Ligand SMILES: [Zn+2]
């Protein structure tokens with residue numbers, strides 16, 4: 001799909017820029033991080049100002065598209081949760097997000113798997129094998145980015161214990177693992193917890209592939225995390241600055257984006273998120 005013209009782009013950048021200031025009072029700045037938190041460890045990682053992102057976005061020629069590749073097998077409840085998370089990703093980004101039919105993850109070669117260090121019964125799969133040898137290239141599929149999703153536990157090599165997700169910006173391929181996100185088959189509450197984690201992980205890794213860096217200032221789904229507990233601390237929503245960038249990706253105003261997301265959260269009974277999005281829309285005068 002062709003992107004919008006110059007005047008329309010100027011209007012979208014103005015609306016996005018304005019929303020950052022208007023929504024700021026709803027987001028409280030973070031306290032100093034714990035010593036082992038991601039923000040304390042990765043202190044020097046830069047975060048891109050909105051104006052730099054908007055300048056690069058103005059030069060873009062085509063609207064990006066995402067293809068999700070589920071690498072199963074998945075339980076029926078995991079399949080339902082993943083489908084809902086893909087719908088959330090679509091509503092959040094405002095671009096084409098399509099999902100192909102799940103295929104079973106092939107057995108990794110011996111040097112690309114190992115027992116999980118904290119669970120000898122679980123097999124960990126090397127992320128580089130998935131991104132380079134298993135998943136197709138975006139070009140071969142006619143999309144901008146590919147997101148693989150597996151029920152297997154992941155590790156990227158080196159001293160890492162495990163990894164929930166990884167985005168290889170050079171390849172434009174990300175991988176996400178549902179292994180540590182809980183069992184969505186244990187009732188409605190467990191399903192929503194799993195959906196929140198899956199949707200947050202998919203949004204986080206896909207946003208990296210669409211040129212969003214980590215966020216550092218306020219609670220946001222783009223905050224980095226070094227553990228499951230730390231990832232659970234971050235909300236499913238984005239801070240005003242990341243939300244403004246994502247609104248540009250989808251060529252929508254922040255208001256149009258929030259409306260689409262609120263509808264999705266309403267459908268999935270994500271009450272906390274629905275209330276927050278309603279407050280955000282009120283703040284924008286809706
Ligand atoms: Zn990240």
Ligand SMILES: [Zn+2]
Pocket residue numbers: 215216219220221222223238239240241242243
């Ligand atoms: Zn953010």
